[in-house]
Amino acid sequence: MTPQLQQAIRLLQLSTLELRMEVQQALDSNLMLEIAEDDEDAEMESEQSEDPASEEALDENPDEPASVEEIPDDLPVDSAWEDVYDNIQSGPTNWEADERELEHGDDSGESLQEHLSWQLRMGTLGPTDQAIAEALIDSIDEDGYLRTDLEELRQGMEPELEVELDEVEAVLHCIQNFDPPGVGARDLRESLALQLRQLDPDTPRLEEAQSLVAEHFDLLAGRDYARLKRRMRLDEEALTEVVRLIQTLNPRPGAQISDRRAEYVVPDVIVRKVNGAWRVELNPEAAPRLRINATYASLAKQVSNPEDSSYLKNHLQEARWFIKSLASRNETLLKVATCIIEHQRDFLEQGEVGMKPLVLADVAQEVEMHESTISRVTTRKYMLTPRGVFELKYFFSSHVSTAGGGEASSTAIRALIKKMIAEENPAKPLSDSKIASVLDDEGIHVARRTVAKYREAMAIPPSNERRRLA
Secondary structure, X not given: OOHHHHHHHHHHHOOHHHHHHHHHHHHHHOOOEEEOOOHHHHHOHHHHHOOHHHHHHHHOOOOOOOOOOOOOOOOXXXXXXXXXXXXXXXXXXXXXXXXXHHHHOOOXXXXXXHHHHHHHXXXXXXXXXXXHHHHHHHHEOOOOEEOOXXXXXXXXXXXXHOOOHHHHHHHHHHHOOOOOOOOOEOOHHHHHHHHHHOOOOOOOOHHHHHHHHHHOHHHHHOOOHHHHHHHHOXXXXXXXXXXXXXXXXXXXXXXXXXXXXXXXXXXXXEEEEEOOEEEEEEOOOOOOOEEEOHHHHHXXXXXXXXXXXXXXXXXXXXXXXXXXXXXXXXXXXXXXXXXXXXXXXXXXXXXXXXXXXXOHHHHHHHHOOOHHHXXXXXXXXXXXXXXXXXXXXXXXEOEEEEOOOOEEEHHHHHHHHHHHHHOOOOOOOOOHHHHHHHHHHOOEOOOHXXXXXXXXXXXXXXXXXXXXXX
């Protein structure tokens, strides 16, 4: 593997953001490269990369020590990756991380502790209560709950504070009035009660909801609606309104405040319907457009100093290789994306239920590439469709046999399960066995344990936990 071919393979696996930083590094280090400013320049980039002036500059003095390799029209980027490029670096390097920090700045959000501490500073607590409050805030987890026992927390404070347990409890009640509502609770029941307490007093069914959480929470958790109606002396319609009010509350109040860095997804390819046919094209915002700087290329044959001439010619050769590698990356990506869409047209038309079974070997065979290449091309590459933005790997799913001898994709089966559960009678939810039976009637043989596995993967609770008032 020559360094140039290794570069082509490296560019092929980079995500869009990493590719942008790689291009910027190339622009900074190679004076022969420049950005094509308009569409006309972009269309001429391949011609510029093989500009006669640059060719003459490379061929004028063949005896010079500059290393010159002939660039093939098609770079052979396909290979068994693990055999050729074991140490390839897929993540950003240190300079890339610094570059990203400079480009995006500190776009991390405010943490929950910072949010609570800010509210604490706006209050009028004394020094001792301030110290207690800070210890409490530090013990609150990212979901907004205080998991530490108050007595244990009191004993862990500085001895000179000499605080009593009721003082810690009083400061905790103060924090429980902070934003977001429900923060500082010791369990779900207390969090829901705190959130109800901060609602408008005129909220319909508020009093009944508070009573249910305070006195009958175990029955609500067990979905024992028959006993709830008897205990609270409510009819089904009234109880439904109370439960719906409670369902509007947030079981993880702290999750509203997050310090996680925002992640940006730039689609590499765009799929749109044109004259009744689905068309796949590269995203112009994601595909860098470079060209050879003609002025510097012409200097390569004009300078008389051998050292300067060798320097310019080496940079010119590297620039041409880089442009060729970018073109090869774009061509491979477009070829693979087009093949995927040819298989998954029904998904674009019908949604997940139309997803066809597809594995890497299917695409590899059609585009005549190695499976490992297809895996790298589809990793961290995204496609914008009328149904949303998806990673290319999303379109691959395993095969499940049907009664007619055909095959269905696991993605389509999950969509069918999700649809059946969404349409079920909430008072009599479908069991996994019943779902498997319905699928079997439709010609799709799926075991009950497989239905359970798909349901759990979609974070859908079992039937006994889905039971609710109609």
